[in-house]
Amino acid sequence: MKRKILVVDDDEKLLEILEIYLKKDGYSVITATDGVEALRLFREHRPDLIVLDLMLPKIKGEKVCSRIRMESDVPIIMLTAKTTERDKIAGLDIGADDYVTKPFGRGELLARIRANLRRKAEPEEPAVISYGELMVDVKAREVTLGGESAELTGTEFDLLLTLIRDPGTVLSRVQLIHGVFGYGYDGLERTIDTHINNLRKKIEPDPSQPKFVKTVFGVGYKFDRHTY
Numbered sequence: 001m002k003r004k005i006l007v008v009d010d011d012e013k014l015l016e017i018l019e020i021y022l023k024k025d026g027y028s029v030i031t032a033t034d035g036v037e038a039l040r041l042f043r044e045h046r047p048d049l050i051v052l053d054l055m056l057p058k059i060k061g062e063k064v065c066s067r068i069r070m071e072s073d074v075p076i077i078m079l080t081a082k083t084t085e086r087d088k089i090a091g092l093d094i095g096a097d098d099y100v101t102k103p104f105g106r107g108e109l110l111a112r113i114r115a116n117l118r119r120k121a122e123p124e125e126p127a128v129i130s131y132g133e134l135m136v137d138v139k140a141r142e143v144t145l146g147g148e149s150a151e152l153t154g155t156e157f158d159l160l161l162t163l164i165r166d167p168g169t170v171l172s173r174v175q176l177i178h179g180v181f182g183y184g185y186d187g188l189e190r191t192i193d194t195h196i197n198n199l200r201k202k203i204e205p206d207p208s209q210p211k212f213v214k215t216v217f218g219v220g221y222k223f224d225r226h227t228y
Contacts, residue, residue, distance in 0.1 A: 002028040003117060006047040008038040008064070009079065010056055018051070021106050022113075035059025042068055049117055051100075051109070054080040054091070062094055069095030075116040079104070129164055131225060134203060134212060136164060143203065150202045155180060159195050160203065160223075163213060167225035170216045196221060 005027045007018050012033060019029045030045055032038040036058045042050065050068065054061035065076055077098040078091045091099050097119075098112050129136045133146040141157055143150040152160065162179035163171065171179070173189040180195075196215075200207040214224045 002026060003048040004028045004030065004045060005049050005051065005113065006030045006032065006038065006041055006045065007051045008032045008035075008056065008061070009051075009053040010034060011053075018109075021110065025110055025113075027113075033057075035061065035064045038064050039067060042074075043071075046072075047074065048120070049075045049077070049113060051077050051079050051113070052096075054078060062091070065091070065096055066094050073120075075120050077109075077112055077116060079109075131164070131167070131212070131223075136160065145203055145205075152199070152202055155195055156199045156202065159192070159199055160213075163221065163223040167223045170219050170222045172220040176220065192221075 003026075005022055007015060007022070007029060008031070009015050009018070010033050015031045015033065019031055022029045030041050030047060032041050033056075035056045038050075038052070038056070039059070041047075052061050052065060056064065061078065061080070065078070068074065068076065075097045076095065077100055078096045079100050079102065080091070081102045097116055100109055100112060127137065127139055129138060135144045137143070138161065141154075143152050143157065143160065158180045159176065162176060173192045176192050177189065180192075196213060197207075200210050200213055203212055204210045212223060214222050216222055
């Protein structure tokens with residue numbers, strides 16, 4: 001089923017162009033030229049995402065955004081000529097999920113739409129992830145093993161979280177580096193081995209025979225979910 005997008009802008013020529021772009025990208029498109037029509041179409045069609053201009057007749061975009069946010073958590077991308085940081089913060093504070101300034105490129109808008117739809121589709125991460133006696137409190141960034149606190153460094157925690165978020169999947173050293181340090185990291189891949197060893201000393205009952213973080217020789221590491 002096609003994802004449904006509501007596009008709201010008082011510039012009818014721009015609306016026509018955006019409708020062509022979005023339909024070519026496989027979306028179903030609904031358009032509105034003022035705030036009153038936008039709210040009516042939102043309630044009638046319940047779109048999967050809204051692209052919303054701020055400078056609208058009848059009801060301003062900011063108020064439209066606030067009213068929609070009271071009724072739904074649908075992703076809202078604000079599309080506007082307002083470019084100051086203060087304007088962006090104000091837009092995000094009233095409930096927008098993203099902010100695209102005019103003029104904008106087709107590719108940028110489509111990428112932001114895809115990203116926001118993807119985030120909406122992703123299940124919310126649990127506050128605590130547990131496997132057997134190992135418990136990871138994601139928000140508090142705390143780890144316990146058998147009820148005892150495991151004092152991990154920030155890097156060790158991020159490494160464990162990267163592995164435990166995708167249990168059973170073998171991750172290469174490069175993938176782990178990207179998950180822990182980001183794509184700008186230019187250090188040695190083998191650095192991960194040192195962090196893995198330190199992590200095992202803190203979370204494994206027997207670090208010489210790990211049951212949580214397993215080595216897959218020639219490939220990388222995985223979090224084993226089948227041993228509890």
